[in-house]
Amino acid sequence: MFKYLVIPAAVLCATSACADEGQWQPYQLPQLKSELKRIGIAIPAEKLADLSRHPMSAIVSLGGCSASFVSDAGLVVTNHHCAYGAIQRNSTPEHNYIANGFLAKTRDAELPGGPNTLVYVTDKVENVTSRVLKDIQPSMSGKARSDAVDKAIKALIAECESDKIYRCSVPAFHRGLEYYRIRQMMIRDVRLVYAPANSLGDFGGDIDNYEWPRHVGDYAFLRAYVGKDGRPADPSPDNVPYKSKDFLVVSAEGLKNGDPVLLAGYPGRTSRYKLPSEIRYARDAAYPAKAAEIQSDLDVIAAVTKDSEADAVRYASVVKSLNNVMKKTRGLMDGFARKDIAAIKDVQDAEFRAWYAKQPGGDKQLLAELDALIAADIALSDEEFGYGVATTSDLLKSGNTLYRLAQEGAKPDAEREAGYQQRDLTFIKARLNRLEQSYVGGVDQARFTAALQRYAKLPKSMHVSGLDALLPPLDAVPALYTQSQLGDTATRLSWIGKDAGAIAASNDAFLKLAVKIDGVTQSLKERRKELDGNLERVIPQYMAAVIAWKKSQGKPVYPDANSTLRVTYGTVSPYSPKDGITKGPFTTIEGIVEKNTGKAPFDAPQNLLDAIKAKRYGKFKDPILGTVPVDFLTSADTTGGNSGSAVMNKHGELIGLNFDSTYESITKDWYFDRDITRAIHLDIRYMLWVMSEVDHADNLLKEMTIKYPKR
Known part of the structure; x- marks a missing residue:
């Protein structure tokens, strides 16, 4: 219904209200010539976009x-x-x-x-929305949609990283309305x-x-x-x-x-x-x-x-x-x-919904479905927060990483979970290596013990289904540290490349705990994939409508920040x-x-x-x-x-x-x-x-x- 991916220059800053607001993608800067000139920037906008x-x-x-x-x-x-x-x-x-x-x-x-x-040097940015979404079907489940997007993104990244000097990514913009492939030389x-x-x-x-x-x-x-x-x-x-x-x-x-x-x-x-x-x-x-x-x-x-x-x-x-x-x-x-930003947003949201209701051809169920998905997202976020508290230990996190790496390593590279492909091995090693400078067994044990106590006191809505029975009792925590060698950097790194069976058979206490809770961990991730897939189906439709609404008012339209290169401007004030x-x-x-x-x-x-x-x-x-x-x-x-x-x-x-x-x-x-x-x-x-x-x-x-x- 709403196809406003390219916003006319006159719309981006048609009023002075957009002064200094916006974290702009470089390609958008030529559309901001009048604004840049207004505040006194001497560099041509076309040059800034290059x-x-x-x-x-x-x-x-x-x-x-x-x-x-x-x-x-x-x-x-x-x-x-x-x-x-x-x-x-x-x-x-x-x-x-x-x-x-x-x-x-x-x-x-x-x-x-x-x-x-x-150090990452960005040298190429290209819109790949059509390639990411080419196999998406309206009838797909949330997980199937999420998997299809993930598969397309992995293929685009692999194509981009044929020269190993590059690190590539395909982040979403406007909450999934657009996708850009970013190529960076990684030093x-x-x-x-x-x-x-x-x-x-x-x-x-x-x-x-x-x-x-x-x-x-x-x-x-x-x-x-x-x-x-x-x-x-x-x-x-x-x-x-x-x-x-x-x-x-x-x-x-x-x-x-x-x-x-x-x-x-x-x-x-x-x-x-x-x-x-x-x-x-x-x-x-x-x-x-x-x-x-x-x-x-x-x-x-x-x-x-x-x-x-x-x-x-x-x-x-x-x-x-x-x-x-x-x-x-x-x-x-x-x-x-x-x-009261929520109250300000209430007014804006009511205005948007009233405008949307008048648009011909609009999906009348869209906003109701969006509201339901947001409520589900909030509920799942509570559980994810609880999981984060319960797994505070650096050694448990290391064990989780090693076991997941072993399981994913048995699959063809393209089918592995994002973050555990061959391209990610250097980063995994770096994470595991980093504890060499920031880990002390007694400190980690104290943090983990206290975190388990806090987790037990969290509301039931923050407890992950099936996790509580698998966590160690407080009096068993000290034994985890005496019966684990993951605190030693060489030992920790030596598990990289081992298969899942070897880790499952290990007597290392934290590896055993990681294996024990892995089913719950993966179940939580699968639920997140299903929900995210449905959000990625509905939110882009919502964002296209929001952009069209803002366009009708002459208000600025820029994507939320997502760790990609942006340019902003302003004055000493x-x-x-x-x-x-x-x-x-x-x-x-x-x-x-x-x-x-x-x-x-x-x-x-x-x-x-x-x-x-x-x-x-x-x-x-x-x-x-x-x-x-x-x-x-x-x-x-x-x-x-x-x-x-x-x-x-x-x-x-x-x-x-x-x-x-x-x-x-x-x-x-x-x-x-x-x-x-x-x-x-x-x-x-x-x-x-x-x-x-x-x-x-x-x-x-x-x-x-x-x-x-x-x-």
Whole structure:
């Protein structure tokens, strides 16, 4: 009925109401010429849409964070918190790079980022909707539909990955209305080059997370290495720096209030098109349960590691990640309490349903079927949450992975479950290897024991059918750890490639537990496939209707974020979080001195404080502020995954790194409020100033192309 996959330019931004909203696919940018011109972007929209041209060819993904090349020798700049895993991996109590920072003055001093540190260079995006859906029949069951889509996607990926330097994916857009095949060159030898001390790179810590004003130097440098033939290769001392096809010029010229910015990166997930019932479930049930679970887990880790610096270092990355998710989850809860987004969506939903009822030829059962499927999705999500709590142990997760890998390995590669094909083996090994740096038996045992206690207290709606009787009683948990060797990395990895029979016959306690609960695990997955297949049949019809409705109103139409390359834009802007309070768009280095207490997390390095007090501003002094800026705000539309995204001026030069949002903005994942939505960025002048005046990273300053102000 509704075929509006190509939206006319006049429709995308026919009113000023769409100002700064939208996480746009690059191919859509030529349709936004008037908007880009309105805010002052000088780069032609057609150039921004071309992934092979500057600046888009310099934008890369780290698989969860964003980054950009800043030299022709594979030098990558991103956030400190995005490189935290690599920093932690190389840290020991004797060489604590988290606390003290790290700088490689020469290439041979750069440290291995580890198997989980990867650089993805997107070079091709193509619409493959017709190929994904070609075998879909209306009469299919949900599972049959899901399997057919999965089969088509696997074939498209295999075709794309005929050259093994590429990693390809086929994500859905508009909740299954469209599918695009994304081709990325995956560089797997990535090394840590430079990271400031944690007291600078994470100044303010979790207290300041999502807050404004901020004074954090959230940056770090990595370098991509390839084989001597220029192709991605396994880590080796013989590898050479990747010759970046393009890189961003770093501009120290700065910005002022009202200046335009472009932001390019890989935003994770947004839910702008969710129904009111989905919002209420998230607000009233899912987020409170998630926050309580994370806090309980954090409390256990803190209690068990408080007397061991070595254990605390091992779990530093885990704790940092959990704290970040916790702060965002609480921010979402507070945001929902502050503004009734569900009520706003109720009005929009009622307007849409009234409009839809008047459309000729519309499926009158569509919305009733959608509502029923959403209710079923909510119920199943409760069980999936409970399953996640009950299987908190890293060793159990490892056992589950190994047994599933063994079972899938017996099938032809094309028939294996996604995530367990031959192409995934490297990632599975990396996951299993990662515990080498982030596992302690006593800590995992405490986490698992506490999680089982919490699971027992969850409402019955969150208990997975058949699981409870298979879980170990609390007094049996210690024996699981004494009777398992999965905590040993070599032993854990040695099970890769073994058949399912060998694992089933093992005396390893966690492998036995994984085998024991596998039937329930797979049943839960099968129920999810059936439901998702039905959702994928109904929601695209709904989204096509929503797009048509928005088109009739001249409102912006962009897909929810899904970890693919997107571009957003905005201006440097202050905001008013509440009546009588206005927060300016810049912070300065003097604010670091004001915040500094000498105790974590406000314990700035002494050499930084000395440089500030001596007013050694150099060429990085802002003429309006009269000092060196640290962080700044813009109205750009961002979310998780945008961390490390390049913030560029109107000429496409790097002037900042995205790293956060204001606390009041967190609910933008669900609803964009242009009056208070602000993204927080590192001002590149602060990074350059620290590199020059504090850490003396002269080798990197010389390597980058830096455009200094003319004064």
